[in-house]
Amino acid sequence: MLFYVTLCAQTWQPADPEATLEAKQLFSRLLKIQEKGIMYGHQDDLMTGRTWWYEPNRSDTQEAVGDYPGVAGFELGELELGGRLSLDSSAFAHIAERVKWFHKQNGIITVSWHCVNPITSQWPGIKEPNGAGSAWEVNMLSSNGLNAVKSILPGGCNHAMFNSWLDRLARNFHQWRDENGTLIPFIFRPYHEHSGSFFWWGSKRCYDEEYAELWRYTVKYFRNKGLHNILYAYNTDKVYSEVEYLKGYPGDEYIDMLSIDWYGQGEEFNKNIDNALAFTTKLAEQKQKLHALSECGPISEGLQKILAKYKSSYVLTWRHIPPRNGNANELRKTRHDELLEVMKENEKYLFLNDIKNIQ
Numbered sequence: 001m002l003f004y005v006t007l008c009a010q011t012w013q014p015a016d017p018e019a020t021l022e023a024k025q026l027f028s029r030l031l032k033i034q035e036k037g038i039m040y041g042h043q044d045d046l047m048t049g050r051t052w053w054y055e056p057n058r059s060d061t062q063e064a065v066g067d068y069p070g071v072a073g074f075e076l077g078e079l080e081l082g083g084r085l086s087l088d089s090s091a092f093a094h095i096a097e098r099v100k101w102f103h104k105q106n107g108i109i110t111v112s113w114h115c116v117n118p119i120t121s122q123w124p125g126i127k128e129p130n131g132a133g134s135a136w137e138v139n140m141l142s143s144n145g146l147n148a149v150k151s152i153l154p155g156g157c158n159h160a161m162f163n164s165w166l167d168r169l170a171r172n173f174h175q176w177r178d179e180n181g182t183l184i185p186f187i188f189r190p191y192h193e194h195s196g197s198f199f200w201w202g203s204k205r206c207y208d209e210e211y212a213e214l215w216r217y218t219v220k221y222f223r224n225k226g227l228h229n230i231l232y233a234y235n236t237d238k239v240y241s242e243v244e245y246l247k248g249y250p251g252d253e254y255i256d257m258l259s260i261d262w263y264g265q266g267e268e269f270n271k272n273i274d275n276a277l278a279f280t281t282k283l284a285e286q287k288q289k290l291h292a293l294s295e296c297g298p299i300s301e302g303l304q305k306i307l308a309k310y311k312s313s314y315v316l317t318w319r320h321i322p323p324r325n326g327n328a329n330e331l332r333k334t335r336h337d338e339l340l341e342v343m344k345e346n347e348k349y350l351f352l353n354d355i356k357n358i359q
Contacts, residue, residue: 011288012027012028012031012288013027013288014027014231014256015232015252015253015254015255015256016223016228016230018223018228019228019229020182020183020185020228020229022182022183022184022185022229023185023228023229023230023231025185025359026108026185026186026231027231027256027290029358029359030108030231030257030290030313031290032358033070033313033314033350033355033358034290034291034311034312034313035311036350036358037347037348037349037350037354038307038308038312038313038314038315038348038349038350039069039070039071039108039313039314039315039349039350039351039354039355040061040069040070040071040299040314040315040316040317040340040343040349040350040351041069041070041071041072041073041108041110041292041314041315041316041317042059042060042061042069042071042072042073042316042317042319043073043074043075043112043295043316043317043318043319044073044074044075044088044090044319044320045059045060045061045068045069045072045073045319046058046059046068046072046098046101046102047074047088047090047094047095047098047319048088048090048319048320048321048322049063049320049322050320050321050322051322052322053089053322054090054091054094056097056098056101057101060320061340061351064336064337064340064341065337065340065341065343065344065351066344067344067351067352067353067354068102068105068107068351068352068353069107069351069352070107070108070314070350070351070352070354070355071107071108071109071110071313071314071316072098072102072107072108072109072110073110073111073112073316073319074095074098074099074109074110074111074112075087075088075090075111075112075113075114075319076092076095076111076112076113076169076172077112077113077114077115077116077135078114078115078116079092079113079168079169079172080115080116080164080165080168080169081116081121082168087114087134087135088319092172096172096175096176099176099184099186100176100177100178100184103178103184104178104179105352105356106352106355106356107352107355108187108313108314108355109184109185109186109187110186110187110188110189110233110294110314110316111186111187111188111189112189112190112192113169113188113189113190113191114134114135114199115135115165115190116133116134116135116137117133117134117135117137117138117148117200118148118151118152118158118161118162118200119148119151119158120133120137121133121134121137122158122161135199135200136198136199136200137200138197138198138199138200138202138205147200147205147206147210148200148201148205148206149200149201149205149206149210149211149214150206150210152214153210153213153214153217154217163221166218166221166222166225167225169222170221170222170225170227173222173227173229173230174225174226174227183227183229184229185229185230185231186229186230186231187230187231187232187233187256187257188230188231188232188233189232189233189235189257189259189294190215190218191211191214191215191218191235192235192261192294192295193235193236193237193261193295194211194235194236194237194247194248195236195237195238195239195244195245195247195248196236196237196238201214203247203248208247208248209248211248212248212249212250212251213250215232215234215248215250215254215255216250216251216254219232219250219254231256231257231290232254232255232256232257233255233256233257233258233259233290233292233294234249234250234255234257234258234259235259235260235261235294236260236261237260237261237262238260238261238262238272238276239260239276240272240275240276241279242279242280242283245258245260245279245280245283246283252287252289255289256289256290257284257289257290257291257292257313258280258283258284258287258289258290258291258292259280259291259292259293259294260276260277260280260293260294261293261294261295261296262276262293262295262296263295263296263297264297265297265298265300269303270302270303270306273293273296273303273306274306274309277293277306277307277309277310277312278310281310281311281312284311285311290313291310291311291312291313292312292313292314292315292316293307293312293314293315293316294314294316295316295317295318296315296316296317297317297318298317298335298336298339299315299317299339299340299343300339301339301342304339304342304343304346304348304349308346308348317336
């Protein structure tokens with residue numbers, strides 16, 4: 001086993017031929033981690049909780065099991081608009097603080113981007129959370145009949161605007177540096193759940209080749225901006241075969257991780273996720289890529305048993321949304337906390353303290 005891990009770490013490499021030393025180290029570290037076990041990850045774990053908004057060093061995971069998640073997820077939706085707050089109402093300055101802090105703790109960082117619809121977000125007065133103008137706006141075409149993805153590719157009517165979005169992200173990423181001024185390595189998972197139809201980049205909203213070109217263009221754009229510290233995660237929603245999974249795949253030279261999102265519970269869910277993990281982890285090994293179950297609901301004991309059969313870097317549950325009325329100061333223990341406690345006692349599942357010394 002040790003020989004296999006060492007061989008993989010030596011022969012498997014990030015897709016970027018100019019990857020920074022730190023990106024290579026992150027890639028190698030994730031390989032070693034997925035040989036040992038599966039990290040628990042949580043979206044916005046350091047940004048919000050069930051009863052609180054941003055409080056430095058606070059974490060629902062830490063309060064539930066006495067340890068931070070191995071993977072912390074952050075959301076950059078609406079950074080492209082140049083504002084101060086993300087679509088989740090988190091300050092981008094606070095996100096940068098937590099990224100730097102978590103990196104210093106030897107945690108793993110993953111970033112999502114629910115970017116607004118490039119067509120309808122330009123219309124005055126209609127942008128609403130999860131609705132008109134947002135990433136979830138899927139029904140509009142440009143005045144000349146282009147879908148949203150086609151409109152931002154080279155030659156499209158919104159291409160220059162899209163470049164300005166990428167410029168804003170690039171400037172933000174260049175500010176994520178450690179105490180020595182070195183760019184912090186992280187996993188970037190844009191344009192996620194392509195196999196679904198609920199985002200403007202979904203499979204029923206654009207052609208697969210347009211989606212693949214959007215991916216290629218984005219990766220090349222960031223590389224040309226000197227960002228060689230990023231590992232890129234390809235992602236789908238629920239799919240039932242390798243053929244479905246690869247629709248829209250941009251190519252091995254652009255991708256470092258194969259990931260899948262799947263929410264559900266019960267016997268049928270367990271059967272389907274078992275099948276999906278089987279073919280996606282097999283495909284990841286064939287392509288010499290990392291793997292993750294990058295979004296799911298509460299991790300039942302049944303799902304924990306299924307996951308434990310496969311080599312996957314991490315499993316990530318979605319964010320806790322605090323109440324906006326400010327009255328909920330206490331919250332009783334939840335089923336999610338109980339499941340986390342079961343995971344914490346299982347040596348197959350890894351939290352921050354379990355991975356700190358894996359380099």
